[in-house]
Amino acid sequence: MIEPNQFVQLLMNFGIRSFSGVPDSLLKEFCLAVEDKGDQCTHTITANEGGAIGIAIGHYLATRQIPVVYMQNSGIGNAINPLCSLADIEVYGIPMLLIIGWRGELDESGEQISDEPQHVKQGKVTEPLLETLSIPTAIIGSEYTLTTVKNIIADAVNTAYQKSIPVALLVRKNIFSFYTGNREPIDNNQLPLRERALEWVISSFTKPLPTVCTTGMLSRELFELRNKRKESHNQDFLSIGGMGHASQITYGIALEMPNNKVICLDGDGALLMHLGGITNTSQAKNIIHIIFNNGVHDSVGGQKTQAKNISLSNLASACGYANVVTANDELTICNAVEKALISPSSYCIEILCSPGSRCNVGRPNISPYQSRDSFQKFLVTSCIRQTKVE
Numbered sequence: 001m002i003e004p005n006q007f008v009q010l011l012m013n014f015g016i017r018s019f020s021g022v023p024d025s026l027l028k029e030f031c032l033a034v035e036d037k038g039d040q041c042t043h044t045i046t047a048n049e050g051g052a053i054g055i056a057i058g059h060y061l062a063t064r065q066i067p068v069v070y071m072q073n074s075g076i077g078n079a080i081n082p083l084c085s086l087a088d089i090e091v092y093g094i095p096m097l098l099i100i101g102w103r104g105e106l107d108e109s110g111e112q113i114s115d116e117p118q119h120v121k122q123g124k125v126t127e128p129l130l131e132t133l134s135i136p137t138a139i140i141g142s143e144y145t146l147t148t149v150k151n152i153i154a155d156a157v158n159t160a161y162q163k164s165i166p167v168a169l170l171v172r173k174n175i176f177s178f179y180t181g182n183r184e185p186i187d188n189n190q191l192p193l194r195e196r197a198l199e200w201v202i203s204s205f206t207k208p209l210p211t212v213c214t215t216g217m218l219s220r221e222l223f224e225l226r227n228k229r230k231e232s233h234n235q236d237f238l239s240i241g242g243m244g245h246a247s248q249i250t251y252g253i254a255l256e257m258p259n260n261k262v263i264c265l266d267g268d269g270a271l272l273m274h275l276g277g278i279t280n281t282s283q284a285k286n287i288i289h290i291i292f293n294n295g296v297h298d299s300v301g302g303q304k305t306q307a308k309n310i311s312l313s314n315l316a317s318a319c320g321y322a323n324v325v326t327a328n329d330e331l332t333i334c335n336a337v338e339k340a341l342i343s344p345s346s347y348c349i350e351i352l353c354s355p356g357s358r359c360n361v362g363r364p365n366i367s368p369y370q371s372r373d374s375f376q377k378f379l380v381t382s383c384i385r386q387t388k389v390e
Contacts, residue, residue: 026101028301118241244273
């Protein structure tokens with residue numbers, strides 16, 4: 001294993017002073033070490049990976065220094081547009097170093113290491129995808145020494161500079177040791193944990209409703225709460241991948257079933273990743289959009305999001321939601337949900353909650369195919385699909 005601070009220092013020894021990206025569980029300790037560098041470098045946690053590529057381009061234009069962009073391999077899709085249309089050697093030729101956490105990785109023999117369903121395909125196509133993008137890639141394994149890693153970084157930086165191209169470091173699982181530096185204590189300001197607030201929400205529903213839940217901890221907690229309450233999972237579509245797209249899935253359902261309330265359970269990080277989507281969802285009179293804002297990326301290490309510093313309620317209102325409520329206690333949350341259920345227009349509820357979750361939150365034990373089929377059956381048998389009323 002590599003000590004995270006030593007890895008970051010290696011990068012800085014090669015003149016790297018700009019770090020931006022979207023946090024990943026495999027890179028959690030690395031991200032903490034970068035954040036701890038303070039004013040020795042710039043570190044920006046971006047809403048999505050494409051935005052990080054944009055920051056990297058701007059940094060290079062201003063300084064002629066190579067920047068680092070970090071992400072999970074699932075975020076490569078968000079980064080492809082600016083990588084191809086701006087950073088590529090056939091356009092502006094912008095050198096940068098991509099540090100990519102490899103979920104669903106393949107071992108040396110080409111066999112895939114067991115991972116969650118949403119990471120299987122992405123894991124298989126990560127190397128071929130980078131090759132298709134003409135991005136030279138080096139893999140960092142857990143058995144590598146610091147000297148070996150230093151040489152890999154040196155080669156990557158030199159290639160990026162000499163050829164004016166992005167170069168990638170593909171990071172396997174268990175590369176970084178536990179970071180022992182500063183870890184900011186959680187300040188919950190007496191706010192409820194997300195799981196507690198979620199239970200208040202679903203307790204307020206008077207009947208099963210089509211519910212789309214965002215990726216990460218929220219979906220896992222919803223699944224466990226259904227089990228705890230002996231409720232069916234059929235009403236839930238868990239968006240276990242595709243971070244930031246839960247609201248648009250909800251919108252697609254709501255368009256076809258305008259006489260039914262459709263619920264979107266969202267997170268602050270996911271919402272920000274594709275924030276423009278709420279300009280659509282806000283126009284659907286039958287959507288209840290519930291955003292759990294704890295100000296962090298909880299499922300990948302607790303790194304801060306910009307939602308900690310802004311009002312998502314004000315954003316939702318500006319983007320067209322007819323009704324917007326901010327809540328942080330049981331009574332306000334339950335009252336807001338009850339009003340939303342009978343409202344004739346779109347409703348957004350921002351729930352302010354505390355970072356953190358139980359350490360033993362499980363994962364869904366129903367396959368995505370089973371979940372899809374049962375959810376579709378629920379829509380057919382429990383919802384009214386009629387022509388929209390103008």
